[in-house]
């Protein structure tokens with residue numbers, strides 16, 4: 001980047017997982033960062049997240065691994081089970097070939113780890129309760145308009161990173177096609193281990209016709225996070241009590257957890273069109289994370305992709321001769337990877353929800369596969385490495 005661009009702070013909109021990781025990765029590469037977040041306090045819903053080795057490698061490089069492992073639970077495999085009987089279909093190994101772990105964690109714990117690191121960094125300033133309302137091109141950058149407790153105020157930015165999530169207001173202001181309903185809803189809740197037990201340690205997915213369920217430990221194993229995914233009808237959101245009924249004939253281990261979880265919260269699942277452009281306003285604005293490419297959570301990779309985006313963007317900005325070259329490099333690196341992950345998500349969607357008798361063929365095929373061959377299917381995903389800082393001297 002030019003010396004003038006490098007001297008000005010980078011502005012990030014949204015302090016979710018993508019925005020916070022981007023701030024840390026950019027600060028690590030010597031940039032000053034301002035993050036603006038509309039929420040007046042950082043609060044996370046009571047839900048969990050799976051972090052696969054590709055995402056953990058980025059967070060590890062930022063010095064966060066020890067802290068994450070205190071709060072997260074390590075998994076060796078994801079166990080796939082039949083919906084109604086609970087019979088195991090296959091165990092898919094999830095530890096990377098270099099031993100990098102796979103961790104399930106409470107979102108609030110992940111956010112707290114990221115926020116502590118942000119607080120420690122003198123290069124990052126976090127502005128809470130500041131909602132971006134408008135952005136317009138200005139000489140040498142962009143004018144951003146925020147609304148906060150103190151009223152409306154303007155800020156000049158040289159480069160803006162849009163990390164404002166699936167309902168991105170930046171995308172709306174740029175006139176981009178909105179995220180679209182996927183036709184599915186995810187119900188999230190959690191059960192304490194002392195109240196209704198939980199599945200065996202590790203990650204379990206029950207696969208059934210048009211529905212699936214996932215359970216995994218969070219909070220160092222004291223709680224089990226439960227996610228149920230089903231088709232979304234107009235009345236579904238108004239009927240959380242009907243959830244137990246709709247899953248009533250599933251594996252008893254799952255139904256007892258649904259009963260113990262009480263009221264679960266419904267999240268209609270929306271996806272960003274794959275052709276959404278990411279670079280805008282003469283390369284003064286770049287989208288990352290869900291704002292760029294929100295996808296269905298069927299491969300548990302949305303946050304992982306936002307974390308990878310952060311690492312690739314920071315590296316490109318640190319090494320490229322110009323802002324435009326950096327953003328072009330970021331996009332060239334990330335588009336094919338995101339497209340491949342989307343294809344994997346579509347594959348899981350098809351295969352997880354097969355009706356009888358096609359599910360029998362699926363189970364037979366999976367039972368013939370060795371754990372090693374199942375691991376090999378995912379090595380392109382889990383063995384991904386962030387760009388190494390030792391490449392710094394090379395120019396993109």
Ligand SMILES: Cc1cc2nc3c(=O)[nH]c(=O)nc-3n(C[C@H](O)[C@H](O)[C@H](O)COP(=O)(O)OP(=O)(O)OC[C@H]3O[C@@H](n4cnc5c(N)ncnc54)[C@H](O)[C@@H]3O)c2cc1C
Pocket residue numbers: 013014015016017018019036037038039048049050051130131132133163164165166168169170186188227267269288289290291297300301302303304305306
């Ligand atoms: C049911 C479910 C399960 C999932 N499970 C997994 C999983 O196991 N593993 C995984 O990797 N991913 C998972 N995901 C996906 C993951 O949650 C998202 O991909 C990830 O949170 C996206 O992060 P982000 O930072 O891009 O956006 P967000 O986390 O949505 O953050 C956006 C931030 O921007 C702020 N913001 C919005 N508008 C403005 C504005 N105008 N001004 C200022 N701030 C603003 C918001 O308040 C928010 O803090 C799951 C998703 C769902 C729905």
